[in-house]
Amino acid sequence: MSAIISHFEEGVLTLTLNRPSVFNSFNRAMALQLQAELDRCASDDSIRAVILTGEGKAFCAGQDLAEATDPEGPALQQIVAEHYNPIILKIRTLEKPVIAAVNGVAAGAGANIALACDIVMAKESASFIQAFSKIGLIPDSGGTFLLPRLVGLQKATALMMTGEKVAAKDAEQMNMIYKAVADEDFSATVDKLASQLAQMPTKGLGLTKRALNLSLYNSLESQLKIEELLQTEAGQTHDFKEGVTAFLEKRNPEFKGH
Numbered sequence: 001m002s003a004i005i006s007h008f009e010e011g012v013l014t015l016t017l018n019r020p021s022v023f024n025s026f027n028r029a030m031a032l033q034l035q036a037e038l039d040r041c042a043s044d045d046s047i048r049a050v051i052l053t054g055e056g057k058a059f060c061a062g063q064d065l066a067e068a069t070d071p072e073g074p075a076l077q078q079i080v081a082e083h084y085n086p087i088i089l090k091i092r093t094l095e096k097p098v099i100a101a102v103n104g105v106a107a108g109a110g111a112n113i114a115l116a117c118d119i120v121m122a123k124e125s126a127s128f129i130q131a132f133s134k135i136g137l138i139p140d141s142g143g144t145f146l147l148p149r150l151v152g153l154q155k156a157t158a159l160m161m162t163g164e165k166v167a168a169k170d171a172e173q174m175n176m177i178y179k180a181v182a183d184e185d186f187s188a189t190v191d192k193l194a195s196q197l198a199q200m201p202t203k204g205l206g207l208t209k210r211a212l213n214l215s216l217y218n219s220l221e222s223q224l225k226i227e228e229l230l231q232t233e234a235g236q237t238h239d240f241k242e243g244v245t246a247f248l249e250k251r252n253p254e255f256k257g258h
Contacts, residue, residue, distance in 0.1 A: 002018060003017070004037055011199070012047075012048070012049045015052050016055050017034075018030075018055045019055075020054075023058035024061060025064040026060070026083060026084075028073075028082075031082075035087060041094055042093075042096075045257065049194045050096060050098045051101050052098060053101035053103055053190075054103050054110075059106040061108065065135075067079075084141040091116045096206055098119075099117060099119045099193060100119070100122075102120060103126060103186065104125070104126050105128075108131040108132055109140060111143070112142050119193070120177035121177070121186070122171065122172075122177055123168060124168050125183050128165070128177075129164075130147070147176070150175055155174060168180035201240070201243060201253075203239055204234050204239060204240070207233060207234050211223075238258050242256070
C-alpha cells in the first residue's frame with residue numbers, strides 16, 4: 001500500500017497521506033515519498049495547484065512514535081533533519097499554491113505541516129494540537145517560526161506549552177487557518193478553491209508566495225525592492241499580457257501559468 005495517494009486532474013494534484021490505521025502518522029517511508037511528490041510538483045508545469053489531505057478520520061497525527069522509539073529506527077535528530085525540515089522547505093519554496101485540506105485531527109508535526117501550506121481549509125469537526133509538550137519535546141516542522149506569526153507570541157506560547165486542542169472554528173477566529181467549512185461541504189469547497197487557483201496566473205501566484213516568504217525577514221526598504229524586482233518579472237509573463245488583453249477586450253482571460 002502506497003503511503004501517499006496521488007491524483008491529478010485538471011491542473012490540480014491531490015496528495016493524500018495514506019496510513020489511516022495510525023491516523024496518517026509519519027514514518028520514514030511516508031516522509032520521503034511526500035518529499036518526492038513535492039519535488040515532482042516543482043518540476044511538472046502541468047501541476048498548477050496542490051491539495052494535501054489525509055485518508056480516513058485524521059489529517060495527520062504527527063510522528064509515528066513506534067518508529068521514533070525503535071532502537072533500530074532513525075534517531076530524533078535524523079527524523080527532524082531528514083524528514084520534516086525538507087518537507088517544510090519544499091512546501092514553502094514551491095512556487096505554486098498549496099492547500100492543506102485538514103479533514104480531521106492535525107497533531108504535532110501534522111499540525112505544523114498544515115500551517116506551512118499557503119491556505120489551510122479545515123472541516124468544522126477537525127482540530128489542531130501542538131502535542132509535543134505532552135511527551136517532553138519541542139514543536140518542530142516550522143511550528144516555532146510559523147505559529148507565532150499567525151496567532152501572536154502569547155497565544156502560540158500557550159498552545160505549545162499546554163497542548164490545548166483547538167477546534168477548527170476557533171482556529172479560524174484566531175487566524176491560525178483560512179477557513180473552517182461544514183463537514184458536508186468540505187470536499188466540494190476545497191475542490192472549487194483548488195480549481196480556481198489552478199486556472200489563475202500561477203506564475204504570478206508563485207512570485208507572490210516568494211515575496212511573502214521574503215517579507216518574514218526583510219526591512220520595509222528591502223521588501224519594497226523585492227516588490228519592484230518581482231513585479232518586473234511578473235510583467236514579462238504571458239499571463240500578464242493575457243490578463244490585460246482580456247480586460248481590454250471584455251472577455252474572460254485564459255491563463256497558462258507562465
